[in-house]
Amino acid sequence: MKKAVLLFYCLFLSFVVFAEDGYQLWLRYYLIDNKNLLEQYRAAITGIQINGNTPGLEAAKEEIITGLSGLLGKKIPLQKEFTTGTLLIGTPASSNQIKSLSLPQLQKTGDEGFSITTLKRNGKNIIAIAANTDAGVLYGVFHFLRLLQTHQGIQNLSIVSVPKVRNRILNHWDNLDRTVERGYAGFSIWDWHKLPDYIDPRYKDYARANASIGINGTVLTNVNANALVLTPQYLEKVAALASIFRPYGIKVYLTARFSAPVEIGGLKTADPLDHQVQQWWKDKAKEIYQYIPDFGGFLVKANSEGQPGPQNYGRNHAEGANMLADALAPYKGIVMWRAFVYSGETPEDRFKQAYSEFKPLDGKFRPNVMVQVKNGPIDFQPREPFHPLFGAMPQTPLMMEFQLTQEYLGQGTNLVYEAPMFKEVLDADTYAKGKGSTVANVIDGRLDGHTLTGMAAVSNIGTDRNWTGHLFGQANWYALGRLAWDHTLTSEKIADEWVRQTFSNNTTLLNSIKSIMLSSHEAMVNYMTPLGLHHIMGYSHHYGPAPWWDKAPRADWNPVYFHKADSLGIGFDRTSKGSNALAQYTPEVRKRFEDISTCPEEYLLWFHHVSWKYKMKSGRTLWEEMCYKYNEGVKAVRAMQAQWAGMEKAIDKERFEHVKMLLNIQEKEAVWWRDACLLYFQTFSKMPIPAQYEQPAHTLEYYESLKFPNAPGI
Ligand code: BDP
Numbered sequence: 001m002k003k004a005v006l007l008f009y010c011l012f013l014s015f016v017v018f019a020e021d022g023y024q025l026w027l028r029y030y031l032i033d034n035k036n037l038l039e040q041y042r043a044a045i046t047g048i049q050i051n052g053n054t055p056g057l058e059a060a061k062e063e064i065i066t067g068l069s070g071l072l073g074k075k076i077p078l079q080k081e082f083t084t085g086t087l088l089i090g091t092p093a094s095s096n097q098i099k100s101l102s103l104p105q106l107q108k109t110g111d112e113g114f115s116i117t118t119l120k121r122n123g124k125n126i127i128a129i130a131a132n133t134d135a136g137v138l139y140g141v142f143h144f145l146r147l148l149q150t151h152q153g154i155q156n157l158s159i160v161s162v163p164k165v166r167n168r169i170l171n172h173w174d175n176l177d178r179t180v181e182r183g184y185a186g187f188s189i190w191d192w193h194k195l196p197d198y199i200d201p202r203y204k205d206y207a208r209a210n211a212s213i214g215i216n217g218t219v220l221t222n223v224n225a226n227a228l229v230l231t232p233q234y235l236e237k238v239a240a241l242a243s244i245f246r247p248y249g250i251k252v253y254l255t256a257r258f259s260a261p262v263e264i265g266g267l268k269t270a271d272p273l274d275h276q277v278q279q280w281w282k283d284k285a286k287e288i289y290q291y292i293p294d295f296g297g298f299l300v301k302a303n304s305e306g307q308p309g310p311q312n313y314g315r316n317h318a319e320g321a322n323m324l325a326d327a328l329a330p331y332k333g334i335v336m337w338r339a340f341v342y343s344g345e346t347p348e349d350r351f352k353q354a355y356s357e358f359k360p361l362d363g364k365f366r367p368n369v370m371v372q373v374k375n376g377p378i379d380f381q382p383r384e385p386f387h388p389l390f391g392a393m394p395q396t397p398l399m400m401e402f403q404l405t406q407e408y409l410g411q412g413t414n415l416v417y418e419a420p421m422f423k424e425v426l427d428a429d430t431y432a433k434g435k436g437s438t439v440a441n442v443i444d445g446r447l448d449g450h451t452l453t454g455m456a457a458v459s460n461i462g463t464d465r466n467w468t469g470h471l472f473g474q475a476n477w478y479a480l481g482r483l484a485w486d487h488t489l490t491s492e493k494i495a496d497e498w499v500r501q502t503f504s505n506n507t508t509l510l511n512s513i514k515s516i517m518l519s520s521h522e523a524m525v526n527y528m529t530p531l532g533l534h535h536i537m538g539y540s541h542h543y544g545p546a547p548w549w550d551k552a553p554r555a556d557w558n559p560v561y562f563h564k565a566d567s568l569g570i571g572f573d574r575t576s577k578g579s580n581a582l583a584q585y586t587p588e589v590r591k592r593f594e595d596i597s598t599c600p601e602e603y604l605l606w607f608h609h610v611s612w613k614y615k616m617k618s619g620r621t622l623w624e625e626m627c628y629k630y631n632e633g634v635k636a637v638r639a640m641q642a643q644w645a646g647m648e649k650a651i652d653k654e655r656f657e658h659v660k661m662l663l664n665i666q667e668k669e670a671v672w673w674r675d676a677c678l679l680y681f682q683t684f685s686k687m688p689i690p691a692q693y694e695q696p697a698h699t700l701e702y703y704e705s706l707k708f709p710n711a712p713g714i
Pocket residue numbers: 181182223224301305340379380407
């Protein structure tokens with residue numbers, strides 16, 4: 001009987017320890033599986049000294065103890081004295097030992113950076129993780145654990161790390177009823193109904209995960225905002241979340257519905273120049289800060305896609321943003337005012353509208369306002385040229401908005417590693433102040449001397465056990481944090497870190513998974529929107545191909561508006577002969593895109609209406625190139641499947657099967673995209689799909705007849 005019970009416990013324990021459901025993200029802390037390295041680490045780390053009992057230092061202490069006992073397979077004792085192998089952790093204020101080291105690098109680490117240094121103290125080798133603040137200490141601890149998780153040497157550490165961007169933020173598009181706009185990973189993790197009394201353990205794990213990659217802010221609610229979240233009933237719930245996140249250096253933000261003074265305040269207007277309205281927001285800010293003393297501020301979507309805003313009262317975006325900024329300023333709160341605006345009435349090329357509205361407002365915003373700009377001018381497409389506002393508003397801090405949730409990138413089923421796409425935009429040169437004026441330098445404030453800086457991304461997190469629905473969605477969350485901290489990191493390096501922590505340090509496995517990840521974005525661009533095609537997805541839910549769609553209530557929600565295919569060719573002419581959107585870029589950028597012979601082919605149809613017979617660099621005609629690219633996309637997905645299949649023995653069954661099944665869906669979807677798009681565009685090109693390629697299995701009518709009334713995420 002006793003034996004049976006023991007056996008049961010052993011089985012139970014092994015299940016608990018080895019259940020690979022993805023919940024632990026990249027913070028798995030499994031025993032180092034390289035014997036030599038394990039011995040080295042065990043010899044180098046024999047004790048932990050961390051003094052101080054602030055919530056932040058307690059969080060750091062808990063993490064280092066948990067992390068080390070997992071990675072080193074034994075409990076590392078807390079110490080009061082130095083011995084060889086002491087890991088000394090803290091700030092000069094929390095630890096006399098750290099103070100006595102007088103580390104010169106702490107002059108450079110500011111209020112979030114950290115240093116990790118190997119030192120000799122009283123003849124003893126120690127490692128010091130030091131920072132000026134608790135948040136810095138925590139980031140240092142996570143970085144140190146990452147070194148071990150990724151099997152780095154720790155003999156002669158001399159690391160100084162400081163974030164390049166100040167506000168590193170997740171934007172949850174979560175509604176108060178727990179649905180998530182464009183969410184493909186279940187419902188919202190914020191259980192509003194049970195808050196503030198019921199604290200889901202996930203909240204803390206969410207905070208740990210974010211802190212581990214340097215994310216220091218979270219906007220809890222959808223940009224299509226509900227004013228209710230600003231009422232006391234909800235503020236109490238927000239405060240409960242804020243108190244869980246605080247030790248992890250994470251501030252909460254809310255979306256502010258512009259019409260809130262009318263909807264929950266009983267006023268007749270929300271006009272930003274009305275004194276009563278201004279006072280209402282001031283009172284509201286005061287109230288919020290009573291609940292949440294370190295509240296971060298507001299994210300606002302105004303006068304866009306039906307949301308209320310200052311233009312309802314004949315005021316401009318700066319007047320709207322400044323009113324909120326004035327209300328938040330006494331408490332050091334900020335406003336992140338979105339530039340994703342386009343008007344239903346304006347017939348102007350949608351590409352141009354944000355620039356047209358915001359560029360004239362440069363210099364008109366309060367110092368605590370950032371204008372949050374999507375990476376591209378249209379809307380999170382698989383590949384977009386950089387937004388022309390970057391570099392065009394030198395007097396205004398511009399914040400980057402990426403999208404982790406893959407609304408237009410295969411949603412919840414496609415493996416697409418987004419870092420290469422983020423990097424493409426960050427590394428793009430705006431030429432705003434001559435060569436080298438990259439988008440990254442605009443948003444990190446260096447180009448125009450701003451200290452208020454930020455990078456945000458629309459979250460892909462939900463209640464799914466593995467957080468992001470597709471396991472590889474975790475890599476995008478990870479990449480956002482790492483890039484916001486340091487945009488000079490390469491996609492390859494970030495993938496490397498993530499795979500080592502999430503799967504294994506085994507070189508063969510590491511390289512195979514990395515190669516899948518690094519090829520995935522280009523693969524998707526090819527099977528969805530090659531050569532600069534954009535916004536040809538299904539109407540409203542954005543699932544699957546629908547280049548034929550022309551029935552939306554407004555022109556610029558229709559794929560036909562964006563691809564403009566006709567008997568002569570395909571593509572949106574944005575040169576001076578067309579919409580002239582290119583005039584919004586600096587002359588250098590404009591020239592390159594304007595001249596069809598220098599326009600990079602991956603952006604060709606963004607800017608040119610090109611003849612079907614146009615000769616591409618490959619020697620193929622445009623039509624043939626399109627057929628080629630769509631087929632390359634499918635081929636690449638099949639290669640990803642084959643690579644994944646080859647790793648069966650090296651990956652636990654649970655995650656292996658999960659990804660395998662999703663790759664099968666991805667392959668089907670890639671074929672569907674290719675066949676539907678080629679059949680449709682063929683009605684204009686009137687040319688055959690070359691015989692060397694697989695021919696579509698169905699007719700165009702079949703693809704056009706497919707309907708998805710219950711597609712997720714709407
Ligand atoms: C679009 C989404 C829509 C969002 C909007 C936004 O389709 O659901 O509300 O962006 O960013 O991509 O506000």
